[in-house]
Amino acid sequence: MIDDILDRMTLEEQVSLLSGADFWTTVPVERLGVPKIKVTDGPNGARGAGSLVAGVNAACFPVAIALGATWDPALVQRMGAALAGQAKSKGASVLLAPTVNVHRSGLNGRNFECYSEDPVLTAELAVAYIQGVQSQGIAATIKHFAGNESEIERQTMSSDIDERALREIYLPPFEQAVKKAGVMAVMSSYNRLNGTYTSEHSWLLTKVLREEWGFDGIVMSDWFGSHSTAPTVNAGLDLEMPGPTRDRGEKLVAAVRNGEVKAETVREAASRILTLLERVGAFEKAPDLSEQALDLPEDRALIRQLGAEGAVLLKNDGILPLQKAGLGHVAVIGPNAAEVRVMGGGSAQIAAHYKVSPLEGIREALSNANSIHYAAACRNNRLINVFSGEMRVEYFKGRDLAGPAMATETASKGEFFWFELPSSELDPSDFSARMTVSYIPVESGEHVFGMTNAGLARLYVDGKLVVDGYDGWSRGDNYFGTANVEQRQAIHLEAGQRYQMTVEYCSPAASEEGINLTAVRFGVEKPLGEAEMLDAVAKAENADIVLLFVGRDGEWDTEGLDLPDMRLPGRQEELIERVATVNANVIVVLQTGGPIEMPWLGKVRAVLQIWYPGQELGHAVADVLFGDVEPGGRLPQTFPKLLSDNCAMVGDPQVYPGKDGHVRYAEGVFVGYRHHDNSGIEPLFPFGFGLGYTRFSWSKAKASTTQMGAEGVTVTIDVTNIGERTGSELVQLYVRPVGSKIERPEKELRAFAKLRLAPGETGTASLVVRPRDLSYFDEGTKTFRAAAGRYELVAAANAADIRSTVAIELASEWIGETDDRSI
Numbered sequence: 001m002i003d004d005i006l007d008r009m010t011l012e013e014q015v016s017l018l019s020g021a022d023f024w025t026t027v028p029v030e031r032l033g034v035p036k037i038k039v040t041d042g043p044n045g046a047r048g049a050g051s052l053v054a055g056v057n058a059a060c061f062p063v064a065i066a067l068g069a070t071w072d073p074a075l076v077q078r079m080g081a082a083l084a085g086q087a088k089s090k091g092a093s094v095l096l097a098p099t100v101n102v103h104r105s106g107l108n109g110r111n112f113e114c115y116s117e118d119p120v121l122t123a124e125l126a127v128a129y130i131q132g133v134q135s136q137g138i139a140a141t142i143k144h145f146a147g148n149e150s151e152i153e154r155q156t157m158s159s160d161i162d163e164r165a166l167r168e169i170y171l172p173p174f175e176q177a178v179k180k181a182g183v184m185a186v187m188s189s190y191n192r193l194n195g196t197y198t199s200e201h202s203w204l205l206t207k208v209l210r211e212e213w214g215f216d217g218i219v220m221s222d223w224f225g226s227h228s229t230a231p232t233v234n235a236g237l238d239l240e241m242p243g244p245t246r247d248r249g250e251k252l253v254a255a256v257r258n259g260e261v262k263a264e265t266v267r268e269a270a271s272r273i274l275t276l277l278e279r280v281g282a283f284e285k286a287p288d289l290s291e292q293a294l295d296l297p298e299d300r301a302l303i304r305q306l307g308a309e310g311a312v313l314l315k316n317d318g319i320l321p322l323q324k325a326g327l328g329h330v331a332v333i334g335p336n337a338a339e340v341r342v343m344g345g346g347s348a349q350i351a352a353h354y355k356v357s358p359l360e361g362i363r364e365a366l367s368n369a370n371s372i373h374y375a376a377a378c379r380n381n382r383l384i385n386v387f388s389g390e391m392r393v394e395y396f397k398g399r400d401l402a403g404p405a406m407a408t409e410t411a412s413k414g415e416f417f418w419f420e421l422p423s424s425e426l427d428p429s430d431f432s433a434r435m436t437v438s439y440i441p442v443e444s445g446e447h448v449f450g451m452t453n454a455g456l457a458r459l460y461v462d463g464k465l466v467v468d469g470y471d472g473w474s475r476g477d478n479y480f481g482t483a484n485v486e487q488r489q490a491i492h493l494e495a496g497q498r499y500q501m502t503v504e505y506c507s508p509a510a511s512e513e514g515i516n517l518t519a520v521r522f523g524v525e526k527p528l529g530e531a532e533m534l535d536a537v538a539k540a541e542n543a544d545i546v547l548l549f550v551g552r553d554g555e556w557d558t559e560g561l562d563l564p565d566m567r568l569p570g571r572q573e574e575l576i577e578r579v580a581t582v583n584a585n586v587i588v589v590l591q592t593g594g595p596i597e598m599p600w601l602g603k604v605r606a607v608l609q610i611w612y613p614g615q616e617l618g619h620a621v622a623d624v625l626f627g628d629v630e631p632g633g634r635l636p637q638t639f640p641k642l643l644s645d646n647c648a649m650v651g652d653p654q655v656y657p658g659k660d661g662h663v664r665y666a667e668g669v670f671v672g673y674r675h676h677d678n679s680g681i682e683p684l685f686p687f688g689f690g691l692g693y694t695r696f697s698w699s700k701a702k703a704s705t706t707q708m709g710a711e712g713v714t715v716t717i718d719v720t721n722i723g724e725r726t727g728s729e730l731v732q733l734y735v736r737p738v739g740s741k742i743e744r745p746e747k748e749l750r751a752f753a754k755l756r757l758a759p760g761e762t763g764t765a766s767l768v769v770r771p772r773d774l775s776y777f778d779e780g781t782k783t784f785r786a787a788a789g790r791y792e793l794v795a796a797a798n799a800a801d802i803r804s805t806v807a808i809e810l811a812s813e814w815i816g817e818t819d820d821r822s823i
Contacts, residue, residue, distance in 0.1 A: 002271055002275055002278065011253060015253055015256075018270065018273065019240040019247075019249065020240065020242045022243050023049070024048075025037065034274065035282050036289075038091050039092060039094040039095075041350075042347050042350070043113055044061045044348055045061055045086060045343075045350035046059075046087040046092060048291045051418060053416065056293050058089070058350045058353065059296070059353060060303070060343055061306065062307055062310055062611065062613040063112045063113060065112050065113075066306070066310035066610075067306070068121060069309075069311075069609075069611065070306065071121065071633075071752060072754050074128065077129065077132040079129065080132020080133040082296075082298070083095060083097070084132070084138040086294060091287060093280040094139040094184075095133055095138055095141065098129045098130065101114045101189075103116060104647070105646045105649065107566070109557060112593025112612060113344060113593075116637060117637045117687065119168070120751070124176075126177050130181035137281055140184060141183075141184075142187070143189070145187065145205075145219075146198060147189060147198070148189035150658070152561075152657045152663075154190045154191050155190045156191075156661060158193070158662045160194055162668060164776070164778075165665055165668045168669050168777050174209075175213055178213045183215075184276060184279055185217050188237060199237050200237070204235075206235060208818075212818045217276065219237050220238065223242050225241075230261050233252060300615075303620075304620050307613030308630070311610045311621070311624045312608070312610075312634060313631040313691040314690070319545075320587065320693070324366060327544065328544030329373065329542065331373050331547070331583075332547050334377060335381075338374060339376075341552075341591050342615055343614070345554035345555055346480075346559020348559070356618035356619050357617065357618045358547075358549050358621050359372075359618070362547065362622050365623075373543060374539075377575050378528050379525070380551070380552060380569045383555050384450025387524055390412055391412075393409050393436075395426055395432075396432045397430070401432045401434055401504060407421070409422055414503075416520050418518045428507060429507055432505060432507070433505045434503070435502065436501075437500075440499070441493045442526075444492075445492065445526060446527065447491060448524065450522065450525075451486065451520065451523075452483045452486040452521050453505065454478075455506055456469055457505040459503050459522055460504070461500070461501055467489050467522070469484060481561075483517075490527075533571065540583045543585075546585060546587065547589060548575070548576060551590050556569060562657065573600060576600045576604065580604055586603070588600075588606070589625075595684075596639075597640075597641065601684075608621070630692050630728065631693070632692075632754075635689045635690060635798070637672065640676075640684060646675075647670055647672070650666070654666075678746055686799040687749075687799040688798030688799055689798040689800070694721055694727035695723040696719050697722050698795070698803045698804070700803075701716070702715065704716075705808070706809060712768050712769055712770035715751075715767045715793050716765065717803075719731060719757065719764070721759055727756070727757065730797060732749055732795070732797070732798065733767040733769065734749055734799075737787075738790040739789060739790065742776055772786075775814065782818060785816075786813065790809055792806070
């Protein structure tokens with residue numbers, strides 16, 4: 001069928017398939033019955049065609065690092081299948097997920113959206129996620145291929161990575177997604193790889209992906225990540241997104257006519273697009289692109305389960321789990337207690353069906369709500385709190401708010417990121433808008449107004465200019481580096497008085513690259529100062545237990561910028577210190593997208609890391625705190641003691657954050673625990689660490705044979721629950737080369753199993769190691785090689801807790817070709 005359609009297509013029609021029609025759909029060819037299909041973000045929910053800050057409600061699942069902490073591929077596969085249902089509810093045939101870039105440092109703003117620092121864990125979870133999604137007829141899209149481990153200047157930065165590090169650390173998750181899961185789509189990254197944009201990288205997109213791994217799906221650009229015509233098409237980039245086209249269309253037709261691109265190359269790319277449509281069933285039944293909010297009880301239950309399974313108990317001196325009976329007075333304190341931080345920022349954002357705060361979850365869990373005393377104490381948001389309340393929005397032709405309004409609508413939030421405008425008569429590069437809303441302060445005193453805008457904007461209160469986003473506009477990190485630094489201004493407001501807030505916005509002029517993001521975000525908040533801190537300390541002093549919720553939010557852990565450090569923002573560390581001084585029973589609950597420094601660790605009784613676990617946040621954390629379920633998570637990323645302990649933090653700007661357009665991955669393969677092992681730097685919490693509410697005993701590891709052969713070696717470990725509660729235990733299996741002449745990591749994870757056992761129950765972890773698992777990549781011969789000799793298979797609970805080892809022999813050197821598809 002595909003060949004027949006292609007035979008009847010003109011060159012222009014084939015070319016039309018190689019670019020999007022708009023932000024979210026492909027181009028149809030109606031005369032030949034070729035429908036258009038929709039794609040949707042993202043990893044933790046299906047947003048649909050709405051903007052990053054609005055849209056039809058969707059189920060909000062835990063972020064990827066929380067899934068990494070589950071170490072549970074079966075559970076992740078269930079989530080993938082559920083997400084496919086969510087994608088269908090948004091009329092989408094392609095889900096733009098999962099994200100599998102490796103945690104190179106603790107500062108990547110997008111670490112929350114990636115699974116782990118380790119390629120094996122990342123690959124196993126990615127395969128499970130993809131299998132779940134594609135089992136329901138929805139295409140998964142693995143991203144960002146490749147070398148996108150930082151958000152700093154990501155559109156232009158060259159990630160300079162040697163081939164050994166690529167082959168051993170950064171490419172394996174993509175490789176296994178192709179070979180094991182049959183992923184249908186790959187998204188190229190924004191950055192350059194060793195000097196060449198990945199969207200133009202023929203070695204990456206054709207030699208490695210297609211010729212070596214056998215990938216037969218489509219490769220699409222990240223949004224606005226295509227920079228040329230002939231180079232991208234010749235390299236193997238099938239689909240330019242979003243549309244309408246900037247680099248293809250007539251330009252590509254001309255490139256074919258003048259010989260820069262072969263007609264057969266265009267036909268092959270068009271064939272892959274049509275094959276994708278066939279695989280998702282678009283030819284059998286044209287997709288219904290309408291969108292609905294699908295709120296299923298089974299999704300709610302799964303999200304709640306995932307939240308608990310990903311929660312990592314980092315410290316517990318016996319205070320957890322809390323007993324509800326006789327608990328006494330509970331102080332619930334901190335900026336993350338009542339504010340609901342369920343996801344990271346950027347393209348992963350969705351409009352959740354609902355969001356349960358920790359405070360709400362705790363109140364539901366405890367029958368005596370009167371025993372709960374809450375205080376925010378301080379703030380930790382990067383930007384002024386966005387305004388929430390009904391407002392009128394008027395849209396005008398031109399950039400000067402002149403003439404009649406071309407469209408009018410109401411909005412409930414002071415944040416606008418326009419993918420589409422409400423009238424076809426409005427030009428994204430030549431429109432203006434006015435937002436009008438009333439604001440009634442609850443308290444008298446100083447209030448801070450803030451605004452950031454991609455485009456130009458001014459904020460007025462009762463007709464007086466308060467925030468000027470015109471004069472002195474200076475580019476910042478917001479909205480993927482297209483908006484200004486947030487402008488702030490404080491004014492005095494009286495409680496109960498009605499103030500009229502007006503924001504006047506005009507779009508930026510069209511850019512030469514055709515990238516024209518239009519956005520504005522404004523808000524107001526009353527600062528929290530010493531009085532609020534003292535109130536929190538007083539409530540803590542009078543409580544029997546303090547639950548202290550601290551961390552970050554999606555303004556810090558976000559696409560578009562890296563973190564400034566590994567410290568808790570604002571006055572949160574001070575808050576922990578002061579609360580711990582007046583109460584000995586402090587439990588810290590952390591919400592971050594990665595590791596933080598913990599100078600206060602010795603002063604609190606327990607620390608629970610819950611990440612951003614989705615819309616059931618409050619229920620999941622209450623389930624763990626009160627012992628209804630066990631904290632099932634184990635760290636998917638090493639938590640260093642200090643920022644300087646990260647492998648990329650060596651004091652060289654060329655290594656991080658990059659210099660002169662290049663960032664050099666000088667550490668090579670020594671990422672995460674590999675770096676800590678080889679440098680002798682003790683981490684705060686090792687890779688794979690996590691406590692539970694029960695205890696386990698392990699047998700010694702046993703190998704099925706002491707000689708490595710083509711079929712591999714099976715290692716078994718018996719684990720018994722010797723405690724009084726049901727719980728889970730993680731069994732890791734590392735390979736340690738003995739006497740290697742090549743510089744290699746001290747040990748490398750090669751397999752794992754998570755066993756869930758009732759009291760007294762014994763389970764067996766059966767883990768297989770194959771010849772390639774013993775190997776390293778030899779850049780000279782371009783092959784994977786394992787030297788003959790002795791290897792140790794190391795059974796461990798985490799990277800620093802080795803339980804037993806078993807030695808095996810490889811009789812003769814093993815060599816594996818890069819195009820071996822039997823992985």
